[in-house]
Amino acid sequence: MRVLVTGAGGRLGSDVLARLRDDGMRVRASSRRPRTGPDVEWVVADLATGDGLAEAVTGVDAVLHLASSPRGRTHQVDVLGTRRLVVAAAAAGVSHLVYISIVGVDRVPIPYYRHKLAAEQVVAAGPVPWSVLRATQFPQFLDDLLATSARLGPVLGDRAVLAQPVDPAEVAARLAARLAAGPLGGIEEFGGPQVLRFDEAVRTWREARGSRRRLLPVRIPGRLGRELRAGGLVTEALPRGVRTWADHLSDTYGGTARR
Numbered sequence: 001m002r003v004l005v006t007g008a009g010g011r012l013g014s015d016v017l018a019r020l021r022d023d024g025m026r027v028r029a030s031s032r033r034p035r036t037g038p039d040v041e042w043v044v045a046d047l048a049t050g051d052g053l054a055e056a057v058t059g060v061d062a063v064l065h066l067a068s069s070p071r072g073r074t075h076q077v078d079v080l081g082t083r084r085l086v087v088a089a090a091a092a093g094v095s096h097l098v099y100i101s102i103v104g105v106d107r108v109p110i111p112y113y114r115h116k117l118a119a120e121q122v123v124a125a126g127p128v129p130w131s132v133l134r135a136t137q138f139p140q141f142l143d144d145l146l147a148t149s150a151r152l153g154p155v156l157g158d159r160a161v162l163a164q165p166v167d168p169a170e171v172a173a174r175l176a177a178r179l180a181a182g183p184l185g186g187i188e189e190f191g192g193p194q195v196l197r198f199d200e201a202v203r204t205w206r207e208a209r210g211s212r213r214r215l216l217p218v219r220i221p222g223r224l225g226r227e228l229r230a231g232g233l234v235t236e237a238l239p240r241g242v243r244t245w246a247d248h249l250s251d252t253y254g255g256t257a258r259r
């Protein structure tokens with residue numbers, strides 16, 4: 001099978017490329033700028049303009065669509081760009097498009113999630129047989145969030161928000177399994193092994209980093225806070241990943257984190 005991976009140079013993308021190479025797939029990878037790498041054919045394509053998309057999908061059997069722009073032009077890239085990709089994939093006779101989304105896009109009122117949900121709907125309404133995998137947050141995302149917050153003083157957060165970090169390499173394996181299984185014509189969810197309260201995640205993060213930054217509790221107001229505390233970002237779907245938040249902390253900061 002020949003597969004196009006969009007957003008292949010991103011965090012999840014690098015794990016996906018490694019996984020597909022190990023599985024012996026023929027991989028084409030797209031980025032907005034020229035790149036090179038072993039055993040991968042890199043092409044240049046931009047979802048915001050559509051430049052390069054027709055060439056990128058020519059001759060591929062399936063597309064793993066990971067590219068996203070959460071910090072600007074999100075409607076243009078994630079929603080309209082996904083539509084451009086679907087149209088190009090249909091014209092090229094692609095037989096499966098797998099879209100990566102996020103657990104909670106249908107519940108949690110975050111602007112980025114509105115765009116992800118709209119992109120899911122574009123994929124589902126399009127003519128290319130499809131699958132959507134909604135994953136929970138990657139531990140690096142939570143780690144970056146805490147590090148950024150701690151730079152300015154105490155870590156600000158709502159103690160009772162629930163998270164379920166999942167290792168992107170395990171998400172990559174799940175995406176590869178979905179490719180092998182064929183189009184689902186539906187949505188599946190995949191989360192990490194543990195549901196953590198924010199204060200627990202911060203406690204182990206501080207221990208792992210030897211940080212003295214305190215958690216300064218704030219209560220996130222309104223529907224956003226209610227959804228986040230009620231588990232809007234977590235899933236009961238099985239199977240789950242096996243690598244824990246503590247595993248991530250131990251890999252990143254050394255062996256002090258406890259399970």
Ligand SMILES: NC(=O)c1ccc[n+]([C@@H]2O[C@H](COP(=O)([O-])OP(=O)(O)OC[C@H]3O[C@@H](n4cnc5c(N)ncnc54)[C@H](OP(=O)(O)O)[C@@H]3O)[C@@H](O)[C@H]2O)c1
Nearest residue numbers: 007009010011012031032046047048066067068137138141
């Ligand atoms: N981070 C999380 O915790 C998490 C959890 C669940 C699901 N997800 C989803 O997983 C996917 C990948 O996340 P990630 O954290 O790996 O993201 P990332 O590192 O930011 O990678 C996203 C990639 O999108 C590409 N991109 C941005 N604008 C583009 C455009 N106009 N045209 C084409 N490509 C464009 C960029 O590639 P170039 O710069 O090379 O062009 C970038 O490498 C996203 O769809 C995200 O919603 C993320």
